[in-house]
Amino acid sequence: xxxxxxxxxxxxxxxxxxxxxxxxxxxxxxxxxxxxxxxxxxxxxxxxxxxxxxxxxxxxxxxxxxxxxxxxxxxxxxxxxxxxxxxxxxxxxxxxxxxxxxxxxxxxxxxxxxxxxxxxxxxxxxxxxxxxxxxxxxxxxxxxxxxxxxxxxxxxxxxxxxxxxxxxxxxxxxxxxxxxxxxxxxxxxxxxxxxxxxxxxxxxxxxxxxxxxxxxxxxxxxxxxxxxxxxxxxxxxxxxxxxxxxxxxxxxxxxxxxxxxxxxxxxxxxxxxxxxxxxxxxxxxxxxxxxxxxxxxxxxxxxxxxxxxxxxxxxxxxxxxxxxxxxxxxxxxxxxxxxxxxxxxxxxxxxxxxxxxxxxxxxxxxxxxxxxxxxxxxxxxxxxxxxxxxxxxxxxxxxxxxxxxxxxxxxxxxxxxxxxxxxxxxxxxxxxxxxxxxxxxxxxxxxxxxxxxxxxxxxxxxxxxxxxxxxxxxxxxxxxxxxxxxxxxxxxxxxxxxxxxxxxxxxxxxxxxxxxxxxxxxxxxxxxxxxxxxxxxxxxxxxxxxxxxxxxxxxxxxxxxxxxxxxxxxxxxxxxxxxxxxxxxxxxxxxxxxxxxxxxxxxxx
Amino acid sequence: xxxxxxxxxxxxxxxxxxxxxxxxxxxxxxxxxxxxxxxxxxxxxxxxxxxxxxxxxxxxxxxxxxxxxxxxxxxxxxxxxxxxxxxxxxxxxxxxxxxxxxxxxxxxxxxxxxxxxxxxxxxxxxxxxxxxxxxxxxxxxxxxxxxxxxxxxxxxxxxxxxxxxxxxxxxxxxxxxxxxxxxxxxxxxxxxxxxxxxxxxxxxxxxxxxxxxxxxxxxxxxxxxxxxxxxxxxxxxxxxxxxxxxxxxxxxxxxxxxx
Numbered sequence: 105x106x107x108x109x110x111x112x113x114x115x116x117x118x119x120x121x122x123x124x125x126x127x128x129x130x131x132x133x134x135x136x137x138x139x140x141x142x143x144x145x146x147x148x149x150x151x152x153x154x155x156x157x158x159x160x161x162x163x164x165x166x167x168x169x170x171x172x173x174x175x176x177x178x179x180x181x182x183x184x185x186x187x188x189x190x191x192x193x194x195x196x197x198x199x200x201x202x203x204x205x206x207x208x209x210x211x212x213x214x215x216x217x218x219x220x221x222x223x224x225x226x227x228x229x230x231x232x233x234x235x236x237x238x239x240x241x242x243x244x245x246x247x248x249x250x251x252x253x254x255x256x257x258x259x260x261x262x263x264x265x266x267x268x269x270x271x272x273x274x275x276x277x278x279x280x281x282x283x284x285x286x287x288x289x290x291x292x293x294x295x296x297x298x299x300x301x302x303x304x305x306x307x308x309x310x311x312x313x314x315x316x317x318x319x320x321x322x323x324x325x326x327x328x329x330x331x332x333x334x335x336x337x338x339x340x341x342x343x344x345x346x347x348x349x350x351x352x353x354x355x356x357x358x359x360x361x362x363x364x365x366x367x368x369x370x371x372x373x374x375x376x377x378x379x380x381x382x383x384x385x386x387x388x389x390x391x392x393x394x395x396x397x398x399x400x401x402x403x404x405x406x407x408x409x410x411x412x413x414x415x416x417x418x419x420x421x422x423x424x425x426x427x428x429x430x431x432x433x434x435x436x437x438x439x440x441x442x443x444x445x446x447x448x449x450x451x452x453x454x455x456x457x458x459x460x461x462x463x464x465x466x467x468x469x470x471x472x473x474x475x476x477x478x479x480x481x482x483x484x485x486x487x488x489x490x491x492x493x494x495x496x497x498x499x500x501x502x503x504x505x506x507x508x509x510x511x512x513x514x515x516x517x518x519x520x521x522x523x524x525x526x527x528x529x530x531x532x533x534x535x536x537x538x539x540x541x542x543x544x545x546x547x548x549x550x551x552x553x554x555x556x557x558x559x560x561x562x563x564x565x566x567x568x569x570x571x572x573x574x575x576x577x578x579x580x581x582x583x584x585x586x587x588x589x590x591x592x593x594x595x596x597x598x599x600x601x602x603x604x605x606x607x608x609x610x611x612x613x614x615x616x617x618x619x620x621x622x623x624x625x626x627x628x629x630x631x632x633x634x635x636x637x638x639x640x641x642x643x644x645x646x647x648x649x650x651x652x653x654x655x656x657x658x659x660x661x662x663x664x665x666x667x668x669x670x671x672x673x674x675x676x677x678x679x680x681x682x683x684x685x686x687x688x689x690x691x692x693x694x695x696x697x698x699x700x701x702x703x704x705x706x707x708x709x
Numbered sequence: 710x711x712x713x714x715x716x717x718x719x720x721x722x723x724x725x726x727x728x729x730x731x732x733x734x735x736x737x738x739x740x741x742x743x744x745x746x747x748x749x750x751x752x753x754x755x756x757x758x759x760x761x762x763x764x765x766x767x768x769x770x771x772x773x774x775x776x777x778x779x780x781x782x783x784x785x786x787x788x789x790x791x792x793x794x795x796x797x798x799x800x801x802x803x804x805x806x807x808x809x810x811x812x813x814x815x816x817x818x819x820x821x822x823x824x825x826x827x828x829x830x831x832x833x834x835x836x837x838x839x840x841x842x843x844x845x846x847x848x849x850x851x852x853x854x855x856x857x858x859x860x861x862x863x864x865x866x867x868x869x870x871x872x873x874x875x876x877x878x879x880x881x882x883x884x885x886x887x888x889x890x891x892x893x894x895x896x897x898x899x900x901x902x903x904x905x906x907x908x909x910x911x912x913x914x915x916x917x918x919x920x921x922x923x924x925x926x927x928x929x930x931x932x933x934x935x936x937x938x939x940x941x942x943x944x945x946x947x948x949x950x951x952x953x954x955x956x957x958x959x960x961x962x963x964x965x966x967x968x
Contacts, residue, residue: 148758149815150852151766165833206833212824212888214841214848221835239845245765246848256815257823264815288804317760351737353784357763461921462764466782467737576749620754623721624805627753 108553111283112293116142116261118538119281119297121268121324124152125244125527126507126534127303128251129204133535134301135258139542142295143260144284146267146319150252153305153317154527157244158360158458159228160236161524163201167222169233169405174198175704176232181522182705184230184416185486185515186656187671188337191697192493193513197522197529204528205237213250215239227365230416230519241360241458247524266293268323269632270559271300271331271503273552279331279502280548283556285563287629290622292560298547299538301496302328302505303531307341307485307644309579310637312587314482315347315358321633322640324509328489329639329679333498336511336674336692337487338640339647342518342657343592345420347481349438351467359441359459359478361520364413366455367402368443370424371475372432378439379412382423387415418517418656421480425592428479438479444472480592484523486514486657487647490676490692495537496530502541502548506534512674516656566631572617575631582609582634586641594648595661602645609638610684635683643677646689650675713785714792715743717755721805728752729792734785740793741769741780744807756806764919767853771807772796777855777917798858814854817874821881822898826890840889847884847928849920850877856914856924862907873904876914876924883928886935896939899932908933 118134120127123145134141145152164177177198182189205223209215215237216224227234239246255262265287272294274280281296304324308316329335346359364370369377383391391412392398398411413420424439434440443452449472453460456471463469469476488511489498496504507527514522541547566572589602613635618628647658653667654660676692679685697705715730730747741759748755759769762781769780774794785793801809826834856876863869882899885891899905912925922928 147760148768148811151760151768153761155765155851156761156763206829209834209890210826210829212885214836214845214888217836217838217841221837222833239848242765242849245851249848249850253818253823256818259819262815288810315763317762317766319760352735353737353739353742466739466764466784468784574749574753576753580749618753624756624808625754626748626756630753 109294109551109556111556112291114142114293114295116140116295116297117542118142118299118301118535119144119295120301120303121282122152122303122305122507122509123147123149123262124154124303124305124507125247125251125524126531127301128248128255129528129531130301130303130506130535130538131255131260132251132258133532134539135260137536137539139539141260142263142297143255144263144266144268144282144295146265146287148264149262150248152248153319154248154524155245156315156317156358157247157524158241158358159362160226160238160243160521161201161205161247161528162228162231162235162519162521163205163237163525164198164233164235165202165205165223165225165237167218168225172233172235177201177235178701179704180231181519182515184517184519184522186517186666187515187705188340188655188674188694189515190493190512190695191701192695193530194515195701196493196533197513197526200529201525204525204532208247208250208528211250211254213246215246226362227414228520229361229364229414229420231521236521241362241456243524247527263293267629267632268327269563270555271327272296272555273331274548274550275552277332277501278548279500280551283559287624290625290628294551294556296548296551298542299502299504301534301538302489302503302509303507303534304509306508307637307640308482309633310582310586310641311482311591312583313347313356315344315356316482321637323633323636324505325488326636326639326683328498328500328503328505328509329643329677330683331503332500332678333503333505334490334692335487335643335677336490337516337647338485338643338677339651339658339675340486340516340656341482341644342417342484342486343421343480344483345417345424345480346441346478347483348476349434349479350436350477351469354463354467356481357462358481358483359476360456361417363441363443363456363459364411366443367446368441369411369413369446370420371440371442372427373434374432378427378432379415379420379423382419382426383412383415384419387419391415416517417520418659421592422659424480434477436477438477440475441478442475444474449473484508484518486516486518487511487644492537494533495540496534497537497541501546504534504538506530516658563632566616566618566628569615569617572615573612575616575618575627575634578609578612578616578634579630579637582637582641590641590645590648593659593661596649599645599649603642603649606638606642606645613638614684639679639683642687643689646677646687647675650689715747716792716794717747717807718796719755719806720803722803725803727794738785739781740773740778740783740785740795743785744780744795756804756808758808765851767851767919770798770853770855770858772798772858777858779853779855779919782919798854800858800860800864801854811854813870814852814857814877817878818881820902821878821885822893822895824885824888824891825893827892834890836889843887843927844884844889846922847880849922850880851920852877853919855917855919859913859917861911861913869904869907872902873907874902876908876929878903879905879908879932880922880924880928883932886932896936900936905929905932905936
């Protein structure tokens with residue numbers, strides 16, 4: 105394809121935006137299909153948020169409990185997602201995850217082993233059987249390094265510290281590439297591609313308390329929406345129940361659910377193990393009703409029912425919130441997570457080595473001796489770009505999405521461990537989907553230079569304004585507002601106020617001034633992030649307003665129950681007129697589950 | 710809480726100077742918290758690299774009072790009283806302020822011959838915990854490149870970068886050499902192209918490793934022993950010629966079909 109781009113220009117068959125687990129897995133697939141693949145990442149290779157995942161990746165391999173199979177995993181995933189999931193994604197995920205995990209070993213991954221030399225699997229909240237392949241508590245690092253090294257060995261082009269600003273179309277609306285800028289020198293660069301895969305991760309940086317790295321600004325969500333794709337389930341945001349609230353140096357750091365899987369319990373300021381008071385009816389049959397029964401379960405899963413500390417994340421988060429609101433919280437607004445009195449120091453150090461190391465070094469907290477102070481922290485967004493389960497294709501021809509940026513797989517709430525497996529299952533599918541799309545031959549045949557120019561103009565505008573606002577001030581105010589108004593527990597008046605305030609933020613962002621030059625300027629970079637953050641926040645606030653029920657990661661104080669009618673819809677957002685334009689939200693029916701799969705869910709109820 | 714002076718190096722490849730920022734230290738802060746506060750107030754264009762702020766990604770390595778440290782893992786209250794000096798890593802070229810060009814490491818990573826496993830049997834590979842543990846230690850590496858920064862072979866001698874890979878790639882090679890599934894042989898590679906012989910075991914790399922990987926004892930010394938055995942023992946050399954396949958390049962290894 106010829107372009108008359110005045111900027112540095114590159115051409116690929118498949119261009120992947122984002123170099124986390126999903127992007128790298130997609131690259132491997134597209135490369136194996138013989139395509140020319142480029143990866144653009146706004147950080148260095150190997151630094152993506154995937155490295156933060158600790159617990160493991162869920163796959164029904166049955167190495168520890170031979171009773172496990174894809175049907176149980178499917179059931180657990182749908183149940184965790186409160187049936188809002190794209191069932192087909194959940195089905196494919198459960199079926200394909202074991203092969204995706206095993207193939208990582210061909211590329212160098214070294215998981216912890218069972219006694220007979222298979223991949224060891226650990227227990228996690230919401231999973232009926234021990235199912236998470238893991239490496240101590242650094243499984244995300246293992247995944248990213250394995251995929252990174254495979255991608256490098258295949259000779260793939262990686263554009264590091266290169267931030268994509270906007271997608272570019274051809275004249276008939278197919279995706280044709282994107283425009284980006286190099287962080288090192290601030291120069292613009294354009295990429296044309298027959299297919300683009302969005303693999304940009306999450307949105308956490310719009311909230312005050314989050315485990316997400318600076319990268320989680322929702323770029324991919326926003327760019328896909330601006331380009332014509334739909335976002336669904338944006339109100340479904342997961343707050344990890346156990347993020348550190350104190351000391352400051354570790355605020356926002358997550359304490360892996362593995363701590364609870366290995367015997368850690370939650371206590372309030374009175375020392376009470378309070379989770380027994382918060383077991384919802386739907387989980388009562390399989391949850392222990394006494395401490396003695398729960399404690400038997402850790403050593404032998406047939407000797408007692410599961411401890412309530414291992415209920416799904418949203419149940420645990422709500423319980424913690426209720427304890428804090430009732431005045432039984434810890435001094436800094438959380439509750440206590442205690443493994444110190446439950447397991448020997450030696451066991452803790454062996455089972456949770458990096459957790460132990462992290463708190464010791466960073467905060468001077470010895471988790472073998474004292475309880476941790478923890479509370480709900482924004483961790484993950486279930487909502488995202490609406491995709492076709494088989495191909496990861498979006499509503500825009502030539503645009504694909506995989507990983508956290510895609511919506512549907514996790515429904516209203518994601519189970520721990522299902523994220524890493526999501527990345528490799530749908531990363532591969534996106535790579536294959538893009539390859540099939542290209543093989544179909546009907547790909548972009550132009551590159552709209554006008555879109556490039558308007559993105560460049562917008563990006564440079566903050567340099568030309570005098571006496572505008574500091575982007576850091578807007579970011580801080582946005583985080584405070586979203587935390588207060590669209591946080592873990594929501595109510596009509598607060599969410600409506602958020603919707604109004606987000607329009608004020610839009611005006612403020614249009615009046616940003618940036619100091620300094622274009623080379624590696626973090627203030628400018630933040631200025632280019634804010635339109636994405638606002639777009640994402642608006643869809644989350646709108647979804648939160650419309651979903652007048654509590655379901656999974658979305659909790660309404662004024663509508664505490666579930667609504668059977670709302671179980672049948674995803675709220676779907678589209679936009680016209682650029683990032684500051686008009687958002688339209690409609691009800692989109694949840695995919696009908698075929699009878700044979702429905703029976704798997706019925707059995708479990 | 711007390712006021713502290715942060716002396717931050719500002720500039721680019723054409724030169725620069727220290728700039729002082731006076732900040733009020735807050736309880737439980739790390740160096741990166743303070744840098745973020747300076748960015749949000751006085752110096753929004755102050756360049757630093759960071760991602761996770763949790764010690765897991767290895768992005769925010771700089772030199773704190775002359776020693777390589779992760780900013781996100783360095784508590785302010787552990788530093789000696791007086792001004793805190795922040796400079797970019799010395800071994801790598803400057804991009805801007807505290808950000809360096811670490812592409813040397815990515816170029817080196819491309820050269821390492823890849824893992825070459827046998828075909829996967831039905832149901833997956835069988836490996837035992839004691840066999841995977843040796844390589845698992847090296848796979849804890851977060852690629853902060855502080856071991857590279859502190860290694861005087863390249864820190865003080867720019868031209869050595871032509872023929873010396875540095876500690877990060879010695880543990881990477883050791884990891885592959887000790888990997889239970891690997892059938893590749895990198896001993897000549899590590900001697901000839903990675904310059905293992907230049908390392909004289911001062912253990913500076915081990916001292917700065919935030920993951921506490923025993924780089925020198927567990928990777929470099931065993932690698933040196935293997936290389937010596939391979940290179941100077943004529944019986945081993947002959948045996949290798951007869952029994953082992955010729956070493957594959959990383960590109961050749963990569964195109965091995967995945968089942």
